[in-house]
Amino acid sequence: MNESSPRDETPDWALDGNAVGGVLREIFGVEMTTAVATCATCGTPGLVAETVVYLRAPGVVVRCRTCAAVLMVVIRRGDRNCLDFSGLAALEQRAG
Amino acid sequence: MRTIVLRLPEWAGHQAGQHLDVRLTAEDGYTAERSYSIASAPGEPVAITVERLDDGEVSPYLTVELRPGDEIEVRGPIGGYFVWPAEEPAAELLLVAGGSGVVPFRSMLRHRRNVGSAVPVRLLYSARSLPDVIYRAELDAAADGVRVIYTLTRRQPPGWAGHTGRVGPGLLSEVAWPASAAPLAYVCGPTPFVEVVAAELVDLGYPPLRVKTERYGGTEGSG
Numbered sequence: 573m574n575e576s577s578p579r580d581e582t583p584d585w586a587l588d589g590n591a592v593g594g595v596l597r598e599i600f601g602v603e604m605t606t607a608v609a610t611c612a613t614c615g616t617p618g619l620v621a622e623t624v625v626y627l628r629a630p631g632v633v634v635r636c637r638t639c640a641a642v643l644m645v646v647i648r649r650g651d652r653n654c655l656d657f658s659g660l661a662a663l664e665q666r667a668g
Numbered sequence: 669m670r671t672i673v674l675r676l677p678e679w680a681g682h683q684a685g686q687h688l689d690v691r692l693t694a695e696d697g698y699t700a701e702r703s704y705s706i707a708s709a710p711g712e713p714v715a716i717t718v719e720r721l722d723d724g725e726v727s728p729y730l731t732v733e734l735r736p737g738d739e740i741e742v743r744g745p746i747g748g749y750f751v752w753p754a755e756e757p758a759a760e761l762l763l764v765a766g767g768s769g770v771v772p773f774r775s776m777l778r779h780r781r782n783v784g785s786a787v788p789v790r791l792l793y794s795a796r797s798l799p800d801v802i803y804r805a806e807l808d809a810a811a812d813g814v815r816v817i818y819t820l821t822r823r824q825p826p827g828w829a830g831h832t833g834r835v836g837p838g839l840l841s842e843v844a845w846p847a848s849a850a851p852l853a854y855v856c857g858p859t860p861f862v863e864v865v866a867a868e869l870v871d872l873g874y875p876p877l878r879v880k881t882e883r884y885g886g887t888e889g890s891g
Contacts, residue, residue, distance in 0.1 A: 584860050588883045591703055593746040594689040603748040621749035622881070 582624055589623040595632055595646055607665035613641035670731045671717045682706050684779040685751035685772045688744030692726055700725040705771040709778035719768045750882040752776045754783045759852040760845045763791040764865050766857020774803050781811050789814045792843050794835050797823035817843050840868050847873030859883040
Protein backbone atom coordinates (compact mmCIF):
# COMPACT_ATOMS: atom_id res chain seq x y z
CA MET A 573 0.00 0.00 0.00
CA ASN A 574 3.00 2.29 0.32
CA GLU A 575 6.04 2.80 -1.84
CA SER A 576 8.10 0.13 -0.16
CA SER A 577 5.39 -2.44 -0.69
CA PRO A 578 6.52 -5.51 -2.64
CA ARG A 579 3.08 -5.52 -4.25
CA ASP A 580 4.40 -5.49 -7.79
CA GLU A 581 6.47 -8.62 -7.23
CA THR A 582 3.73 -10.53 -5.41
CA PRO A 583 2.47 -13.30 -7.71
CA ASP A 584 -1.23 -13.61 -8.51
CA TRP A 585 -1.57 -16.81 -6.54
CA ALA A 586 -0.23 -15.36 -3.30
CA LEU A 587 -2.96 -15.16 -0.68
CA ASP A 588 -3.14 -13.25 2.59
CA GLY A 589 -3.13 -14.12 6.25
CA ASN A 590 -6.87 -14.85 6.32
CA ALA A 591 -5.91 -18.11 4.61
CA VAL A 592 -3.83 -19.32 7.59
CA GLY A 593 -6.46 -18.59 10.21
CA GLY A 594 -7.40 -22.26 10.41
CA VAL A 595 -3.83 -23.56 10.66
CA LEU A 596 -2.87 -20.98 13.30
CA ARG A 597 -6.03 -21.62 15.25
CA GLU A 598 -5.11 -25.30 15.36
CA ILE A 599 -1.66 -24.40 16.73
CA PHE A 600 -2.55 -21.60 19.16
CA GLY A 601 -6.12 -22.54 20.00
CA VAL A 602 -7.38 -18.99 19.43
CA GLU A 603 -8.20 -16.66 16.55
CA MET A 604 -4.87 -15.37 15.19
CA THR A 605 -5.64 -13.35 12.04
CA THR A 606 -6.13 -10.28 14.27
CA ALA A 607 -2.78 -10.88 16.03
CA VAL A 608 0.06 -8.45 15.32
CA ALA A 609 3.18 -10.02 13.82
CA THR A 610 6.40 -8.01 13.93
CA CYS A 611 8.94 -8.84 11.24
CA ALA A 612 12.38 -9.74 12.61
CA THR A 613 13.98 -8.55 9.35
CA CYS A 614 12.52 -5.06 8.82
CA GLY A 615 10.84 -4.51 12.18
CA THR A 616 7.44 -3.62 10.71
CA PRO A 617 4.42 -4.74 12.73
CA GLY A 618 1.27 -5.79 10.90
CA LEU A 619 -1.88 -7.83 11.29
CA VAL A 620 -1.46 -11.51 10.49
CA ALA A 621 -4.49 -11.11 8.17
CA GLU A 622 -2.47 -8.68 6.05
CA THR A 623 0.63 -10.82 5.58
CA VAL A 624 1.43 -12.51 2.26
CA VAL A 625 0.71 -16.24 2.30
CA TYR A 626 1.83 -19.01 -0.01
CA LEU A 627 -0.04 -22.27 0.24
CA ARG A 628 1.55 -23.87 -2.82
CA ALA A 629 4.96 -24.06 -1.20
CA PRO A 630 5.80 -27.29 0.61
CA GLY A 631 3.86 -26.37 3.71
CA VAL A 632 2.50 -22.95 4.52
CA VAL A 633 4.77 -19.91 4.12
CA VAL A 634 3.85 -16.53 5.62
CA ARG A 635 5.82 -13.49 4.44
CA CYS A 636 6.08 -9.85 5.53
CA ARG A 637 4.01 -7.53 3.31
CA THR A 638 6.58 -4.77 3.71
CA CYS A 639 9.89 -6.53 3.02
CA ALA A 640 8.79 -10.02 1.85
CA ALA A 641 10.98 -11.80 4.42
CA VAL A 642 9.69 -15.15 5.64
CA LEU A 643 7.88 -14.76 8.98
CA MET A 644 6.47 -18.22 9.59
CA VAL A 645 6.63 -21.67 8.03
CA VAL A 646 4.28 -24.48 9.01
CA ILE A 647 4.83 -27.94 7.61
CA ARG A 648 2.47 -30.73 8.38
CA ARG A 649 4.08 -34.18 8.63
CA GLY A 650 1.61 -36.92 9.32
CA ASP A 651 -0.13 -36.02 12.55
CA ARG A 652 2.26 -33.30 13.64
CA ASN A 653 2.91 -29.67 12.72
CA CYS A 654 6.54 -28.52 12.35
CA LEU A 655 6.88 -24.78 12.97
CA ASP A 656 9.59 -22.30 12.08
CA PHE A 657 8.67 -18.86 13.46
CA SER A 658 12.24 -17.52 13.49
CA GLY A 659 11.30 -14.68 11.11
CA LEU A 660 9.16 -13.11 13.80
CA ALA A 661 10.45 -10.60 16.32
CA ALA A 662 7.10 -10.74 18.13
CA LEU A 663 3.62 -12.14 17.82
CA GLU A 664 0.99 -10.44 19.97
CA GLN A 665 -2.64 -11.35 20.44
CA ARG A 666 -5.06 -9.92 22.94
CA ALA A 667 -5.44 -12.31 25.85
CA GLY A 668 -8.77 -14.01 26.50
CA MET B 669 -21.44 -23.09 -8.75
CA ARG B 670 -23.17 -24.85 -5.92
CA THR B 671 -24.40 -23.71 -2.52
CA ILE B 672 -24.09 -26.41 0.14
CA VAL B 673 -25.88 -26.28 3.48
CA LEU B 674 -24.02 -28.04 6.28
CA ARG B 675 -25.53 -29.54 9.37
CA LEU B 676 -22.93 -28.93 12.07
CA PRO B 677 -24.10 -30.11 15.51
CA GLU B 678 -21.09 -28.69 17.35
CA TRP B 679 -20.95 -25.38 15.50
CA ALA B 680 -20.16 -22.53 17.88
CA GLY B 681 -21.85 -19.90 15.71
CA HIS B 682 -20.12 -17.58 13.27
CA GLN B 683 -19.71 -13.92 12.41
CA ALA B 684 -20.53 -12.41 9.02
CA GLY B 685 -17.41 -12.63 6.85
CA GLN B 686 -15.79 -15.66 8.49
CA HIS B 687 -14.76 -18.76 6.58
CA LEU B 688 -14.34 -22.45 7.25
CA ASP B 689 -11.85 -25.05 6.07
CA VAL B 690 -12.95 -28.23 4.34
CA ARG B 691 -10.56 -31.18 4.50
CA LEU B 692 -10.94 -34.20 2.27
CA THR B 693 -8.96 -37.36 2.97
CA ALA B 694 -8.42 -39.99 0.27
CA GLU B 695 -8.31 -43.70 1.02
CA ASP B 696 -4.51 -43.63 0.90
CA GLY B 697 -4.43 -40.89 3.53
CA TYR B 698 -3.71 -38.02 1.15
CA THR B 699 -5.45 -34.89 2.36
CA ALA B 700 -6.50 -31.71 0.57
CA GLU B 701 -7.76 -28.68 2.43
CA ARG B 702 -9.46 -25.52 1.13
CA SER B 703 -11.06 -22.48 2.73
CA TYR B 704 -14.58 -21.36 1.86
CA SER B 705 -16.31 -18.20 2.98
CA ILE B 706 -19.55 -18.77 4.85
CA ALA B 707 -22.43 -17.59 2.69
CA SER B 708 -25.13 -17.54 5.36
CA ALA B 709 -25.70 -15.03 8.13
CA PRO B 710 -24.99 -15.67 11.80
CA GLY B 711 -27.84 -17.73 13.22
CA GLU B 712 -28.75 -19.28 9.88
CA PRO B 713 -27.76 -22.83 8.87
CA VAL B 714 -24.13 -22.75 7.74
CA ALA B 715 -23.83 -22.61 3.95
CA ILE B 716 -20.89 -22.37 1.58
CA THR B 717 -20.96 -21.53 -2.12
CA VAL B 718 -18.38 -23.46 -4.12
CA GLU B 719 -17.22 -22.66 -7.61
CA ARG B 720 -16.14 -25.70 -9.58
CA LEU B 721 -12.59 -25.44 -10.85
CA ASP B 722 -11.62 -28.15 -13.30
CA ASP B 723 -8.06 -28.46 -12.00
CA GLY B 724 -9.16 -28.33 -8.36
CA GLU B 725 -8.68 -31.10 -5.82
CA VAL B 726 -11.63 -30.23 -3.62
CA SER B 727 -14.20 -28.25 -5.61
CA PRO B 728 -15.04 -31.00 -8.18
CA TYR B 729 -15.91 -33.29 -5.29
CA LEU B 730 -18.00 -30.66 -3.48
CA THR B 731 -19.83 -29.47 -6.60
CA VAL B 732 -20.45 -32.79 -8.36
CA GLU B 733 -20.01 -35.83 -6.15
CA LEU B 734 -21.21 -34.69 -2.74
CA ARG B 735 -24.73 -35.95 -1.94
CA PRO B 736 -27.21 -34.93 0.75
CA GLY B 737 -26.32 -36.81 3.93
CA ASP B 738 -22.62 -37.26 3.08
CA GLU B 739 -20.15 -36.30 5.79
CA ILE B 740 -17.18 -34.01 5.27
CA GLU B 741 -14.54 -32.76 7.66
CA VAL B 742 -14.97 -29.07 8.52
CA ARG B 743 -12.89 -26.74 10.69
CA GLY B 744 -14.21 -23.36 11.75
CA PRO B 745 -15.48 -20.76 12.04
CA ILE B 746 -12.20 -19.02 11.18
CA GLY B 747 -11.16 -15.38 11.10
CA GLY B 748 -11.64 -12.25 13.18
CA TYR B 749 -10.35 -9.62 10.77
CA PHE B 750 -12.55 -9.85 7.69
CA VAL B 751 -15.76 -9.75 9.70
CA TRP B 752 -18.53 -7.19 9.95
CA PRO B 753 -19.96 -6.78 13.43
CA ALA B 754 -23.32 -5.13 12.80
CA GLU B 755 -23.33 -3.58 16.26
CA GLU B 756 -20.25 -1.41 15.62
CA PRO B 757 -20.72 2.35 15.27
CA ALA B 758 -22.69 2.77 12.10
CA ALA B 759 -20.16 3.60 9.43
CA GLU B 760 -21.29 3.55 5.83
CA LEU B 761 -20.26 0.28 4.29
CA LEU B 762 -18.53 -0.25 0.96
CA LEU B 763 -18.26 -3.83 -0.26
CA VAL B 764 -16.21 -4.55 -3.37
CA ALA B 765 -16.40 -8.07 -4.79
CA GLY B 766 -14.53 -9.74 -7.61
CA GLY B 767 -16.20 -12.95 -8.82
CA SER B 768 -16.97 -15.36 -5.99
CA GLY B 769 -15.52 -12.78 -3.60
CA VAL B 770 -19.17 -11.81 -3.17
CA VAL B 771 -19.82 -14.82 -0.91
CA PRO B 772 -18.84 -13.25 2.45
CA PHE B 773 -20.80 -10.12 1.48
CA ARG B 774 -23.94 -12.20 1.09
CA SER B 775 -23.46 -13.18 4.73
CA MET B 776 -22.97 -9.54 5.74
CA LEU B 777 -26.05 -8.34 3.81
CA ARG B 778 -28.25 -11.06 5.26
CA HIS B 779 -26.88 -10.25 8.72
CA ARG B 780 -27.67 -6.57 8.21
CA ARG B 781 -31.24 -7.46 7.26
CA ASN B 782 -31.69 -9.97 10.08
CA VAL B 783 -30.58 -7.56 12.81
CA GLY B 784 -32.52 -4.64 11.33
CA SER B 785 -29.42 -2.52 10.75
CA ALA B 786 -29.92 0.73 8.82
CA VAL B 787 -26.26 1.13 7.85
CA PRO B 788 -26.14 2.37 4.24
CA VAL B 789 -24.35 -0.14 2.00
CA ARG B 790 -22.97 -0.02 -1.49
CA LEU B 791 -21.90 -3.30 -3.04
CA LEU B 792 -19.77 -3.04 -6.15
CA TYR B 793 -19.70 -6.45 -7.78
CA SER B 794 -17.40 -7.24 -10.69
CA ALA B 795 -18.38 -10.35 -12.65
CA ARG B 796 -17.43 -11.68 -16.05
CA SER B 797 -21.00 -11.71 -17.34
CA LEU B 798 -24.56 -11.58 -16.00
CA PRO B 799 -24.89 -15.40 -15.76
CA ASP B 800 -21.72 -15.38 -13.63
CA VAL B 801 -23.40 -13.18 -11.00
CA ILE B 802 -24.04 -15.32 -7.91
CA TYR B 803 -27.17 -14.70 -5.78
CA ARG B 804 -28.48 -12.34 -8.45
CA ALA B 805 -32.16 -12.59 -7.52
CA GLU B 806 -31.33 -12.01 -3.87
CA LEU B 807 -29.06 -9.08 -4.62
CA ASP B 808 -31.57 -7.49 -6.99
CA ALA B 809 -34.14 -7.65 -4.20
CA ALA B 810 -31.75 -6.02 -1.74
CA ALA B 811 -33.18 -4.26 1.27
CA ASP B 812 -33.63 -0.52 1.71
CA GLY B 813 -30.35 1.27 2.07
CA VAL B 814 -28.43 -1.30 0.03
CA ARG B 815 -27.36 -0.38 -3.47
CA VAL B 816 -25.85 -3.07 -5.67
CA ILE B 817 -23.76 -1.92 -8.60
CA TYR B 818 -22.59 -4.48 -11.15
CA THR B 819 -19.80 -4.20 -13.61
CA LEU B 820 -19.58 -6.87 -16.29
CA THR B 821 -16.03 -7.30 -17.48
CA ARG B 822 -16.23 -9.72 -20.41
CA ARG B 823 -19.72 -9.99 -21.82
CA GLN B 824 -22.83 -7.87 -21.47
CA PRO B 825 -26.40 -8.75 -22.43
CA PRO B 826 -28.00 -6.73 -25.24
CA GLY B 827 -29.11 -3.35 -23.98
CA TRP B 828 -26.99 -3.53 -20.81
CA ALA B 829 -27.01 -0.05 -19.34
CA GLY B 830 -24.81 -0.83 -16.36
CA HIS B 831 -21.08 -0.58 -15.97
CA THR B 832 -18.59 -2.52 -18.04
CA GLY B 833 -14.90 -3.25 -17.64
CA ARG B 834 -12.72 -3.80 -14.65
CA VAL B 835 -12.97 -1.87 -11.42
CA GLY B 836 -10.61 1.08 -11.69
CA PRO B 837 -10.21 4.59 -10.33
CA GLY B 838 -13.05 6.02 -12.43
CA LEU B 839 -15.70 3.56 -11.32
CA LEU B 840 -14.51 3.57 -7.70
CA SER B 841 -14.57 7.34 -7.39
CA GLU B 842 -18.10 7.29 -8.80
CA VAL B 843 -19.43 4.48 -6.62
CA ALA B 844 -17.46 4.55 -3.37
CA TRP B 845 -18.64 6.60 -0.40
CA PRO B 846 -16.52 9.74 -0.12
CA ALA B 847 -13.59 9.19 2.23
CA SER B 848 -14.72 12.22 4.26
CA ALA B 849 -17.67 10.15 5.54
CA ALA B 850 -15.19 7.76 7.22
CA PRO B 851 -16.72 4.68 5.59
CA LEU B 852 -15.61 1.12 6.20
CA ALA B 853 -14.55 -0.88 3.14
CA TYR B 854 -14.26 -4.61 2.56
CA VAL B 855 -12.63 -5.96 -0.58
CA CYS B 856 -12.74 -9.65 -1.52
CA GLY B 857 -11.72 -11.37 -4.71
CA PRO B 858 -8.76 -12.77 -6.61
CA THR B 859 -5.41 -11.41 -5.46
CA PRO B 860 -4.74 -9.00 -8.38
CA PHE B 861 -8.28 -7.59 -8.06
CA VAL B 862 -7.89 -6.96 -4.33
CA GLU B 863 -4.45 -5.37 -4.76
CA VAL B 864 -5.75 -2.90 -7.34
CA VAL B 865 -8.99 -1.99 -5.55
CA ALA B 866 -7.39 -1.59 -2.11
CA ALA B 867 -4.65 0.65 -3.53
CA GLU B 868 -7.23 2.75 -5.39
CA LEU B 869 -9.32 3.19 -2.26
CA VAL B 870 -6.27 4.40 -0.35
CA ASP B 871 -5.59 6.81 -3.22
CA LEU B 872 -9.17 8.07 -2.80
CA GLY B 873 -8.33 8.89 0.81
CA TYR B 874 -9.54 5.78 2.64
CA PRO B 875 -7.22 5.11 5.60
CA PRO B 876 -5.55 1.68 5.05
CA LEU B 877 -6.94 0.51 8.40
CA ARG B 878 -10.49 1.11 7.10
CA VAL B 879 -9.91 -1.09 4.04
CA LYS B 880 -10.16 -4.76 4.98
CA THR B 881 -9.03 -7.24 2.39
CA GLU B 882 -9.38 -10.93 1.69
CA ARG B 883 -7.67 -12.56 -1.27
CA TYR B 884 -8.35 -15.92 -2.77
CA GLY B 885 -6.35 -17.91 -5.26
CA GLY B 886 -7.02 -18.03 -8.96
CA THR B 887 -7.03 -21.81 -9.09
CA GLU B 888 -9.11 -22.76 -6.13
CA GLY B 889 -9.98 -21.37 -2.76
CA SER B 890 -12.33 -19.34 -0.72
CA GLY B 891 -14.77 -16.93 -2.21
